[in-house]
Amino acid sequence: EMMHPCRGEICDNEMYYTDWYMSDIWKRTLMDSGAIYVATQTSGVKICRNSIHNYSGVYQNRGIFLDDGSSHCTVADNVVDNICGGYCIDLPKVTYKDNPRNKSREFNVGNVLRGNICDGKVRFETF
DSSP states (O other): OOSSOOOEEEESOEEEOOHHHHTTHHHHOOEEEEEEEEOSOOSOEEEESOEEEEEOOSEEEEEEEEOTTOOSEEEESOEEEEETTSOSEEEOOOOGGGOTTOOOSOOSOSOEEESOEESSOEEEOOO
């Protein structure tokens, strides 16, 4: 059981960069991120019915990024397209040995992926 549960909903949003913003991603964007970014220790995050498009960054940017072995997340009924240089949805498999500073006891468990529409790559790794 988590000492400080982290749960919530990210639903019914539209997220995108304008053409002007995308015109110089080297000055205006992050590395290794996502339009929606979820960290490791979660206990019930729902990401649903979002529209994410025209998103990019300097290096490895995703539409929806569940980082460092996020658990107990539902990613459902989102539309993700025109993600330049990264996955539309990305949940890479991570273990404790991959990140020894991480204090979570669970990695990549209890996640659900369903009903999403993507025009690019999706990575959804679990144990």
